[in-house]
Amino acid sequence: MRKILSVLLVSLLIFFFAACGSEKNISQESGEESTDTSEGQTNESENLENPDIPEEQGTKVLVAYFSATNTTQGIAEHIANGLSADIYEIVPEEPYTDADLNYNDNNSRTTIEMNDPNARPAISGSIENMEEYDVLFIGFPIWWGEAPRIVSTFMESYDFSGKTIVPFCTSGGSGMGSSAANLEQLTSGAQWLAGQRLNGSDSQDTVMEWVNGLGLDFGE
Structure with a gap:
């Protein structure tokens, strides 16, 4: 048991x-x-x-301008505001005085410069990241039927290869003439669109109507 x-x-x-x-x-x-x-x-x-997906980058636009009397500046600001673009003023190292701008004086600074195709007034400052921009608007007043020589200085200072360049100008009455074509000869590898003469009194709506009619894609 x-x-x-x-x-x-x-x-x-x-x-x-x-x-x-x-x-x-x-x-x-x-x-x-x-x-x-x-x-x-x-x-x-x-x-x-x-996510391993690259972000799409929108078209980056720069509005560069020279404006001795602030007329062209207003148009440049309309474009920059309308496109939310960066803006850059071409500032001469030696500012232009009223006497310099006297086109009736054969000895004025601007008269001497415009009579010399090789004149290249110095610019104060520079753009460090020009390679980042896809589209450049370049604005200037018309002096003696041409863009001021300081704009030539600007165009020769950078590589615009692969960029789209859109010129615009202001004047007392004359058109753009050959000014844009002459500036184009100072660059290589860029696509230049037809330029436009605008009035300093033009509203932003008027300016943007022209900009939006260029056929460019400014989407982000």
Whole structure:
């Protein structure tokens, strides 16, 4: 009888330890599965936040201008505001005085400069990131039927390869004439669009009507 009870007791102990071991294995496997799922969710979150897709860059526009009497400046600001573009003023190292701008004086500074095709007045400052721009609007007044020589200085100071250049001018009555074509000869590798003479009194709506009619894609 004792032998039978001993055998039963041993059997119960073996069954008990086997059951405990089985529960421990299930708990470990469940923990491993939970860890794997957590890592998967983390990776998916990182992929959503940092998708391997390059951002599309919009057309970047610069409006550069020279304006001795602030007339051309107003037009340049209309374009820059209408396109949310960057703007740059071409500032001479030696500012022009009223006497310099006297076209009735054969000895005035501007008369001497415009009679010399090789004159290149110095510019104060420069554009450090010209390569970033896709489209350049270049504005200037008409002096003696041409763009001021300081605009020639500007056009010869940068590489405009691959860019689209749009000239515009202001004047007391004369048109753009050959001014844009002569500036184009100072550059290479750029696409020049037909220029436009604008009045200093033109509203932004009037100026932007011309800009929007150029057929350029300014979308971001």
